[in-house]
Amino acid sequence: MTGIQFITNQKGQKTDLIISLEEHGQIAQDLLDSLLVEERKNEDSIPFEDFVTQLRIEGK
Template sequence: MRGVNYLTNERGIKTAVMIDLKTYGDEVEDFLDALEAKSRKNEVKEDASLVFERILNKKKANGGL
């Protein structure tokens, strides 16, 4: 595949890949975004309105608003 090169170890086993970002930059970014999302799958989720309220309250308490 043009723009993709595999690195192999001394036994010829593929161990890494080099991808031309000029050619496949958008695809690589999408792939990495998907990995990031998958890694956060089991994180505790919070309601956005509660997060915003907590931030605003903290700013008010610090004299920011």
């Protein structure tokens, strides 16, 4: 596959990945979005309506 490079350590183990954003930008963005969702899945949340109300109270 073009636009993909693996970086290996001295033992030949793959440690990093370089992705061409020109060729695979949308896939990279989707991956980052998925990682953010996973990272934030246990955060507290509020209903959307409460969020909008709070923004209005703050004049935003």
